Amino acid sequence: MSTVERVINVAADSSHLQQVVQSAEQELIQLLEQRSQTVKRIGTIKQTLVGLAKVFGDSVLTPELLKLLGHGTPRKQPGFTRACRLVLMESSCPLDARHGCRELQKKFPELFGRHKDPVASVTTVFNRLVGYSEARSFIGANGRRMWQWVAEPGAIRLSRHMPPLQEGLAAPAESLRQ
Numbered sequence: 001m002s003t004v005e006r007v008i009n010v011a012a013d014s015s016h017l018q019q020v021v022q023s024a025e026q027e028l029i030q031l032l033e034q035r036s037q038t039v040k041r042i043g044t045i046k047q048t049l050v051g052l053a054k055v056f057g058d059s060v061l062t063p064e065l066l067k068l069l070g071h072g073t074p075r076k077q078p079g080f081t082r083a084c085r086l087v088l089m090e091s092s093c094p095l096d097a098r099h100g101c102r103e104l105q106k107k108f109p110e111l112f113g114r115h116k117d118p119v120a121s122v123t124t125v126f127n128r129l130v131g132y133s134e135a136r137s138f139i140g141a142n143g144r145r146m147w148q149w150v151a152e153p154g155a156i157r158l159s160r161h162m163p164p165l166q167e168g169l170a171a172p173a174e175s176l177r178q
Contacts, residue, residue, distance in 0.1 A: 039132075105118075
């Protein structure tokens with residue numbers, strides 16, 4: 001079959017092709033939404049477990065849970081992304097890059113010797129976490145970019161300095177009063 005004949009056959013089947021493409025597009029949109037909801041739920045559960053461990057000590061969590069949360073047996077060299085993830089997850093409020101650096105330096109001082117520009121590294125990793133749907137970013141009241149661990153709306157205490165997570169939710173200051 002020549003190229004011209006193939007093009008003619010494809011054109012004849014274009015209505016069927018369009019149906020396949022539309023069906024695939026709808027399924028992709030649905031799966032991406034499910035993934036987004038799943039990532040938010042995972043974020044909420046991880047944040048809850050980290051909070052429980054802070055209040056009651058790591059002994060309330062099984063070794064498997066500690067490992068899943070990144071608190072298990074320390075690696076020889078903890079990864080920078082893992083450390084940034086933990087700092088965001090454990091933070092009670094949104095962080096800008098400089099505050100993220102300070103927290104990382106407190107909790108993982110060995111990581112800073114390996115980074116020429118820690119603020120740029122933190123910014124890059126925080127933005128990657130946004131791309132993975134593990135964090136969200138927004139411009140804070142001070143005009144700086146802020147990042148926050150993603151959890152389900154209402155599952156975390158909202159800061160009065162950040163915009164609502166979804167349209168239709170009460171403004172953050174109102175949420176805190178309730």
